[in-house]
Amino acid sequence: MKIALCQIRALIKLSLLELYRRKDIVVVLILGAVLLLPLSFVTPFGMSGAGIYFNEIALVMVWLFSILIALGVSSRIFPHEFEKRTIYALLAKPASRGVILIGRYLGALAAAVSALCIFYAAYILLCGFKQGVWFSEVLLQAFVLHVGLMAVIVAIGIAGSLIMTSSANVTLTLLVVFGMLFFGGRLPALAADQSAFAKIILYTANVLAPHVEFFDLRQRLVHEWSAVSWLVCAAAMAYAALYSAAALFLADFFLRRKRF
Amino acid sequence: MNHRPHIYAERDAQLPLLLALAALLLAAALQSALRLSSRELPQRSADSILTMISDDTRRVVSGTMMTKVDEYFHGGVKAQSCTVCAADEAHSEGAEDDHHHDHDHATPQHVTGFNPVAWINARIHAQEHRHLSDQRSVELLPWVVAASRASPHNIQAYEVGSYILNRMSDKPQIAVGFIKEGIKNNPESPELEVTLGEMCYNTLKDQPQAAAAFERALAKSLARTKNLTEDDLFLRLKIYFYLGRMAKDNHEIAKLREITEQALELKHENVMAQSLAKWLKEEENLNKE
Numbered sequence: 001m002k003i004a005l006c007q008i009r010a011l012i013k014l015s016l017l018e019l020y021r022r023k024d025i026v027v028v029l030i031l032g033a034v035l036l037l038p039l040s041f042v043t044p045f046g047m048s049g050a051g052i053y054f055n056e057i058a059l060v061m062v063w064l065f066s067i068l069i070a071l072g073v074s075s076r077i078f079p080h081e082f083e084k085r086t087i088y089a090l091l092a093k094p095a096s097r098g099v100i101l102i103g104r105y106l107g108a109l110a111a112a113v114s115a116l117c118i119f120y121a122a123y124i125l126l127c128g129f130k131q132g133v134w135f136s137e138v139l140l141q142a143f144v145l146h147v148g149l150m151a152v153i154v155a156i157g158i159a160g161s162l163i164m165t166s167s168a169n170v171t172l173t174l175l176v177v178f179g180m181l182f183f184g185g186r187l188p189a190l191a192a193d194q195s196a197f198a199k200i201i202l203y204t205a206n207v208l209a210p211h212v213e214f215f216d217l218r219q220r221l222v223h224e225w226s227a228v229s230w231l232v233c234a235a236a237m238a239y240a241a242l243y244s245a246a247a248l249f250l251a252d253f254f255l256r257r258k259r260f
Numbered sequence: 261m262n263h264r265p266h267i268y269a270e271r272d273a274q275l276p277l278l279l280a281l282a283a284l285l286l287a288a289a290l291q292s293a294l295r296l297s298s299r300e301l302p303q304r305s306a307d308s309i310l311t312m313i314s315d316d317t318r319r320v321v322s323g324t325m326m327t328k329v330d331e332y333f334h335g336g337v338k339a340q341s342c343t344v345c346a347a348d349e350a351h352s353e354g355a356e357d358d359h360h361h362d363h364d365h366a367t368p369q370h371v372t373g374f375n376p377v378a379w380i381n382a383r384i385h386a387q388e389h390r391h392l393s394d395q396r397s398v399e400l401l402p403w404v405v406a407a408s409r410a411s412p413h414n415i416q417a418y419e420v421g422s423y424i425l426n427r428m429s430d431k432p433q434i435a436v437g438f439i440k441e442g443i444k445n446n447p448e449s450p451e452l453e454v455t456l457g458e459m460c461y462n463t464l465k466d467q468p469q470a471a472a473a474f475e476r477a478l479a480k481s482l483a484r485t486k487n488l489t490e491d492d493l494f495l496r497l498k499i500y501f502y503l504g505r506m507a508k509d510n511h512e513i514a515k516l517r518e519i520t521e522q523a524l525e526l527k528h529e530n531v532m533a534q535s536l537a538k539w540l541k542e543e544e545n546l547n548k549e
Binding site for chain 2: 042046049050051053145184185211213214217220223225228229232236239
């Protein structure tokens, strides 16, 4: 058990090092600054005081960049290992396939969450200076739920990387994530007006696809709605844990069947 | 030495074939689209397909920005999210609506039994109906400006923007400047002239400028002869109404009579046409006395 924990810790460290060595975060931070800084000086008709638009665009970027980082990190872990054949060295340590999977998952999640912390810090700084609001309960809840989203996306990314090629995995996961983000909450209502076949597809998607819209507190944060009950947050996080576990079981199944 | 697994090498070999197939499909699709555009789509002969696509894209982007304005006004709640509101609006169609709803949206009423997905979604995403206060109306302006820049032909952007500036932000002079910019970009639009006229008449109390705006609006409205909609007729009645109102203010009976006759001819039963008839009668009685 102790050895397994040490191995997992080493794998987490490796994933973190890999993310920061690739400088992905630096690139997206510069891109974000280039897009946001000119926007922060917008004064329509010479009237200052507008801040919601800035807040919203900044959060959209945080979401977009965090999803891309999480998916980028998770989807290239195993294909990279197989291509470079470093998986043999890991298996020869000896580390079981389950330990490698958990270690790689937690490593990718740690990398994604560390990037998320940087994005939120930048967001708090930008919005704090512009609007004078530095912290709120909704902001904390938005961050916690965002971590839940990262857990789900990383798990899907890893499971997908064992079934598909990297490009197919990234494309399909992005389609599912953004599709569910925009339509996830309305799937039953959309299904009601469809033909029997489309109904089956939409209801199946409602059950199987990840409800990433559960983790989206942008509207509450941007438009200054009251905080959600922590019980609801706990329910969303429980969903994230269950969905991630299911995706990891699937990944484990495919990893065990994999012939190198 | 190539260390790439065999499976990847096979996929790489298929890639040019797939790309060629995709290019062929794209060419076939474009060819049919071009043939369709030159004969069947309603367009001016001078418009190139690129201009059309670019204009349409700008219009769609601008329209999306205007939906953002509506969303911001309602505290980030999208119209489609509020299913109870949609049902209410369907029931109260045609009735006087003060645009306020007191119902509780926390629990969707259309859901029967316990649905965990709907339960979480209804609590995570705010769905209550609320309006942005006038003091914070400046929050709407960035999207209005962006919408008018994205498509200078988006008349709704100029109308909504001038309303926000005039009524909510209490900046009528800036609103007039904005609407004049809209008129410059859309010289054929009577709607913007009417908005300008209303602002000059109701807020600025500048009757000469209002009268000039309504006269221009009438000329532009009368120039529209093809495919007149109910909205076009309503707008023309509105122009007659304001012109008649100003004629009444100035006791110009002959002008008021001419306007009233035109309004009654257009829509006899309309409340604005009836008001004009009433004013004409009052003025005539006053003149007899």
